[in-house]
Amino acid sequence: MKNKLLILSVIFLMFLTSCSKISDDEHTAFEPNSTVKESDIRSETKIVRVTEPNTVRLNGDYDSVPTVTFPQKLSSEELDSIVIPVSADDPYSAIVASKIDWYKQAGPEYNSELMRYTLYDINGDGTDELIIGRIEVLGGTSVYDEYEGVSADFVYGLLMSEVFTIQNGKAVRVQRSTLSPDAYENVLFDNGILKVVRLTPRNPRITYAKMVNGVFELVGDCIYKTFDGKYYYRNGSDTGEITEEEFNRRIAEIEDGAHPVELEWKHLQDYGK
Numbered sequence: 001m002k003n004k005l006l007i008l009s010v011i012f013l014m015f016l017t018s019c020s021k022i023s024d025d026e027h028t029a030f031e032p033n034s035t036v037k038e039s040d041i042r043s044e045t046k047i048v049r050v051t052e053p054n055t056v057r058l059n060g061d062y063d064s065v066p067t068v069t070f071p072q073k074l075s076s077e078e079l080d081s082i083v084i085p086v087s088a089d090d091p092y093s094a095i096v097a098s099k100i101d102w103y104k105q106a107g108p109e110y111n112s113e114l115m116r117y118t119l120y121d122i123n124g125d126g127t128d129e130l131i132i133g134r135i136e137v138l139g140g141t142s143v144y145d146e147y148e149g150v151s152a153d154f155v156y157g158l159l160m161s162e163v164f165t166i167q168n169g170k171a172v173r174v175q176r177s178t179l180s181p182d183a184y185e186n187v188l189f190d191n192g193i194l195k196v197v198r199l200t201p202r203n204p205r206i207t208y209a210k211m212v213n214g215v216f217e218l219v220g221d222c223i224y225k226t227f228d229g230k231y232y233y234r235n236g237s238d239t240g241e242i243t244e245e246e247f248n249r250r251i252a253e254i255e256d257g258a259h260p261v262e263l264e265w266k267h268l269q270d271y272g273k
Contacts, residue, residue, distance in 0.1 A: 062139065066157055067138065068157055073111045074112060076108065079100075082100050091171035093271065095130060095171050112269075116135075117268055122163070129164060131163050132161050133158045133159060133160055133161060134161040135158055136157060136158075139182060139199055159183055159186055160186050175216065184197060184201070188260070188261045190260075192210050194209045203225050220253075221234060222234045
């Protein structure tokens, strides 16, 4: 019983702490000079132990969201042959070129094919933002931690990891646009609102943000469903239980009249073509 309570307490704490990630000042998205390797993302199936039927990742959890096949690395020759044309008239070109250059020097354990890009005018000012995407383990590797009784395969999806915008003719990264490693879906709506959903569809944690003056600001509270089937909101240190009806009402209120944008993701090496 003590072990059961300890496990549930740790998992519940993970919900509380991760709800605030999108409002943190530190940007946790992937950086070209980070130490993230392909081996850190790709792994064999792990055995997970459950004390409740609804506490961890299960096979089939992400059937309702887009998934991708884990990509093969480019050969060193293919990678070295990539040239991104850099132009002062296109500040984003230097961002993409720097990412490719980093991979060229990083070594074979790093996979440039994990990254994608797309261009879309998020804030409706007439200038496209550069959106960098990354292939990640849906739900984050923490939900695969070893609990007894259930096995689950890693499932991969393409998630937004960084956003750049133009300010005073320069490309700058939009702050607080982080996507946590435990995200399984993010949706950009045509009204500029970004929806980030974490963990699993059985126990989702949802945050909304909108880009204002180069910063993603939270829209409403973080709302989430816990493993015992209860619903909560969180805003900073303020948190409380809500009903399922209130949970759904908040989602409907924020998303009312908005439509998801179908982003056209491309490989980094195709930038400028």
